[in-house]
Amino acid sequence: MIFNLFKFRDYRLLSKLIMTYFLLTVIPMALLGYLAYKQYTSSIEKQAGEYVPLLLEQAHENIDNQFYEIKKLPNLVYNSSQVIEILRKDSYENKSGLLQDEFYVNSFLTRTYISSGSSPVLGVFILSNDRTFKAVKADFAGLDEHAYPFSPDVEPESKETVILPHQTSLRFEGNQPFIMLKRQLADYDNRGNLGTMFIVIDLTFLSNIFNNLNIENKADIWLMNGEGSIIFHTDASLIGAVDENITVYPLLNGSYRTLQGDNSRLVSKNTSEESGWILSHSILLKDLTEQTDLMRNVTVFLFIIFVILSTSVSVVVAWNVSRPLYRLTRLMKKVEKGNFYVDLPVNSNDEIGLLANSFNSMILEIRNLIQQNYQIQLRQKEAELYALQFQINPHFMYNTLETIGMAVEEGENDTVVKMVTLLGRMLRYSIGNKEKFVPVWMELTHIKDYLTIQEIRFEERLLFSITEEINTAAFFTPKFIIQPIVENAIKYGLDTKERLEISIVIRQHCDLLNGRDEIAFIITDNGPGITEDVLTELNKRFHSNPEVNRDGQFGLMNVHARITMTYGEQYGLKVESTVNSGTSVTVTIPVIRVENVHSVLERIDENDCRKNERCHCR
Amino acid sequence: MKKIVLVCLLTVLAAYFVSGCKNGLENTKYKIIYSKNETDSEKVEQQKEKSYTIAIIPKVGGIPYFNEAEIGAMEAAKQLNVEVFFEGPDVADSEQQIRIIEEFIEKRVDVIAVSANDPEDLLPVLNRARNENIKVITWDADTLPEAREFFINMVHPETLGRHIMDTLAWNTGEEGDYIIMTASLTAANLSEWMHWMLVQQEEFYPQLNLIDVAETGEDPGEAYIQSLKMLDKYPDLKGIIGNGSIIAPSAAQAVREKNKSGEVAVVGLSPPTSMREFLKDGSAQVATLWSPKRLGYLTVVLAEQLLQGKYPEDWQDVPGVGIIRVMDDVVIMGEPIDFTAENVDQYDF
Numbered sequence: 001m002i003f004n005l006f007k008f009r010d011y012r013l014l015s016k017l018i019m020t021y022f023l024l025t026v027i028p029m030a031l032l033g034y035l036a037y038k039q040y041t042s043s044i045e046k047q048a049g050e051y052v053p054l055l056l057e058q059a060h061e062n063i064d065n066q067f068y069e070i071k072k073l074p075n076l077v078y079n080s081s082q083v084i085e086i087l088r089k090d091s092y093e094n095k096s097g098l099l100q101d102e103f104y105v106n107s108f109l110t111r112t113y114i115s116s117g118s119s120p121v122l123g124v125f126i127l128s129n130d131r132t133f134k135a136v137k138a139d140f141a142g143l144d145e146h147a148y149p150f151s152p153d154v155e156p157e158s159k160e161t162v163i164l165p166h167q168t169s170l171r172f173e174g175n176q177p178f179i180m181l182k183r184q185l186a187d188y189d190n191r192g193n194l195g196t197m198f199i200v201i202d203l204t205f206l207s208n209i210f211n212n213l214n215i216e217n218k219a220d221i222w223l224m225n226g227e228g229s230i231i232f233h234t235d236a237s238l239i240g241a242v243d244e245n246i247t248v249y250p251l252l253n254g255s256y257r258t259l260q261g262d263n264s265r266l267v268s269k270n271t272s273e274e275s276g277w278i279l280s281h282s283i284l285l286k287d288l289t290e291q292t293d294l295m296r297n298v299t300v301f302l303f304i305i306f307v308i309l310s311t312s313v314s315v316v317v318a319w320n321v322s323r324p325l326y327r328l329t330r331l332m333k334k335v336e337k338g339n340f341y342v343d344l345p346v347n348s349n350d351e352i353g354l355l356a357n358s359f360n361s362m363i364l365e366i367r368n369l370i371q372q373n374y375q376i377q378l379r380q381k382e383a384e385l386y387a388l389q390f391q392i393n394p395h396f397m398y399n400t401l402e403t404i405g406m407a408v409e410e411g412e413n414d415t416v417v418k419m420v421t422l423l424g425r426m427l428r429y430s431i432g433n434k435e436k437f438v439p440v441w442m443e444l445t446h447i448k449d450y451l452t453i454q455e456i457r458f459e460e461r462l463l464f465s466i467t468e469e470i471n472t473a474a475f476f477t478p479k480f481i482i483q484p485i486v487e488n489a490i491k492y493g494l495d496t497k498e499r500l501e502i503s504i505v506i507r508q509h510c511d512l513l514n515g516r517d518e519i520a521f522i523i524t525d526n527g528p529g530i531t532e533d534v535l536t537e538l539n540k541r542f543h544s545n546p547e548v549n550r551d552g553q554f555g556l557m558n559v560h561a562r563i564t565m566t567y568g569e570q571y572g573l574k575v576e577s578t579v580n581s582g583t584s585v586t587v588t589i590p591v592i593r594v595e596n597v598h599s600v601l602e603r604i605d606e607n608d609c610r611k612n613e614r615c616h617c618r
Numbered sequence: 619m620k621k622i623v624l625v626c627l628l629t630v631l632a633a634y635f636v637s638g639c640k641n642g643l644e645n646t647k648y649k650i651i652y653s654k655n656e657t658d659s660e661k662v663e664q665q666k667e668k669s670y671t672i673a674i675i676p677k678v679g680g681i682p683y684f685n686e687a688e689i690g691a692m693e694a695a696k697q698l699n700v701e702v703f704f705e706g707p708d709v710a711d712s713e714q715q716i717r718i719i720e721e722f723i724e725k726r727v728d729v730i731a732v733s734a735n736d737p738e739d740l741l742p743v744l745n746r747a748r749n750e751n752i753k754v755i756t757w758d759a760d761t762l763p764e765a766r767e768f769f770i771n772m773v774h775p776e777t778l779g780r781h782i783m784d785t786l787a788w789n790t791g792e793e794g795d796y797i798i799m800t801a802s803l804t805a806a807n808l809s810e811w812m813h814w815m816l817v818q819q820e821e822f823y824p825q826l827n828l829i830d831v832a833e834t835g836e837d838p839g840e841a842y843i844q845s846l847k848m849l850d851k852y853p854d855l856k857g858i859i860g861n862g863s864i865i866a867p868s869a870a871q872a873v874r875e876k877n878k879s880g881e882v883a884v885v886g887l888s889p890p891t892s893m894r895e896f897l898k899d900g901s902a903q904v905a906t907l908w909s910p911k912r913l914g915y916l917t918v919v920l921a922e923q924l925l926q927g928k929y930p931e932d933w934q935d936v937p938g939v940g941i942i943r944v945m946d947d948v949v950i951m952g953e954p955i956d957f958t959a960e961n962v963d964q965y966d967f
Contacts, residue, residue, distance in 0.1 A: 049651030078940055081955075088964045159937065188940050189909030189955065190966050191690055254653035266651070 128195025484555030493527030679706035690914030779814025794856025801862025860886025
């Protein structure tokens, strides 16, 4: 249990919410309902447990009274001194004398006991001196005259004895429940014994008393003697049986409950002080608490419905809380793997909604930052690395130095000095690597130096011109954006052409498409040109995948990539070419003035450019 | 939060175990809901432990009537498990009775039941007994009411007196001279019966004529002698009433002696055994009495009940006796029995 509790903190929020709900509502409610029901039934039980014994006591008093009256019945015999006289006789001279006496006594008994209407007497027998006097209401069988031998000398018992049906073989027609009252008739005057009188009492009068007790007709009511012999029972088949439990009953006056699960019974008992008989009342608790049980079942049913309903509500609520969190977790995992193109739908304005909102804007921000800083810088660095490799092309160095060497051999000192000066300036430009942006004139000087050296080397085979249509000191440009293009033109041009002409034009113009000023470097040669297929391929690669590699168009791709990464897709290289007549490469960059070089350096902001340059366009 | 939950759970668990253990310890078969207090039985048992002593004093010892009464009393003593002393004087005399009563006071008996020879003589001694916390009742013959709790009478005196006069009238043809012989002129019961005999005679039998009253004491010999004298003295005598249990047999014997059987009717109080031979040979006509055994028995039963605080009630069914009547403080045992030649054999007292 405790172990589980410590684990509780590791459970899912959904489970926690549902468990908490369960602990806080369902269990207390169930407990409360159970306790209330228990309390209620036990109070009903207690009420009945006190009430029934009182009823029993009254009923038992009633029964006792009836039996008191019944016990007085034998005394009626003494009303007739003639009957007493006959009973005293012990011998007869002839049969007729005996028969006459029998007739007399029998008719007396019939008159006295049987004919008097509502009397519960079934029959009367007197056994005296081997004579049997009798008067009965119904046919009978099984009177055992020898079972009660008569002896005039025996001291008469003054008390009546009750003989239960199972103690005698006597049976009446119709099998009515009865008890037999045995009373020895004492000769009060002679202090002797006149005989034994048996009065058989029909017990059906008890059923009225029992019926009054048995309102719902569901209880078992029985009357038994102190030994457990059942004298009368609501279940007629049990009359005469013996209650085996008589020795284990916890009490004989009061109520108790048997603990046998569903068959629990409320048993009440009353013992008569006079007769010692026990009147018992036993009813199933189920019957007693029937009304309550109905209520309980309805309540349990409602409770279950309520639990189902409220549990589903709680599950839905918990689900609503936990599901966005779960989705958020999933999305975060995606982001963790590098996919920033995720979106958490916002359905609500609650805390979950706010969280989703914040997450979405955070992802957007991260995406922007990565876009703007990380990726750009990375590629710029790569581009710069390769650019640097190009600045000091070993091939170019070797060729230049060889040219210088030849000039020295030929003694052209002026040329040597000029070339060394130019090469030195180029190297310095390359080494002056700290600033990324330089004034346009510096880039132009560099390219002029390069072209001059090549001109010296190839003499008449190379011609170049540079046309400046803008103030080259007022505008800035990234470094080394023209040299790769020129190198490319020389490399292909000199291979095929006897005489290569390269013209470079720098101008400012307005792009009508998006209404902004641009600086354009247009490098035109009269080289072999580029076939249609290669040109298409080239332009496609400019637009689709500005990746840097080392194949033939490396120089162009490098420049294009650097410009687009720095300024956006709308800038960069554009190649136009006609086979065998030449190629024109236009490099466009935004207008960068000296005063915003620093801000551009810090953060390449297209908007700034746009703001600044728009006026010129108009 | 978690601690609270833990505590709650532990509490519930604890409660469950506590209740479970309780159930386990009890006898689980029954649960008593309501029990009626039973304390009466102890009291009854306490009372039963003590054995009572009851002293019964007849008018005189040794005569059949009181012998039979003693038999009945002893029967009851055995059945009720009480100790009964039955002791009477040699002659029917108050002084001797007083002496016997004094002895019983010394013995510290619980009840003294006396058949008084004189209603007044016994007063002082009986009062002394009562002061000593001894219950006093009378039977057979009463004292003055202030001396006793109640009196056990055999029959209603009016019924008996009038009935005896009737038996005389039947046997004399309602006319002629008769005498009454009584055992005592002072004994309360005898006097009262005699009174009602005379009332009945005056009322219904004007032809009958009382010519003499003789007192004999409780002595059969004396009664016999007196009877002979009377028969000599009144030759035309038609009837003799014996008011006392020993008189009728003696008178009948005298009548037989004088060969006047049938001429002189003899009726009166007497036990049947004493009268059997005279009834059969015609020297006596009717004897009237009750069962002295029954009387003795009843006396002991009522004495024992008195000790338990129970006074006799009208229509009470006394076991072994039958239904008794009670009028004020007088118990009446039953109706008188007539013994004649036909039925005398039924009775054994």
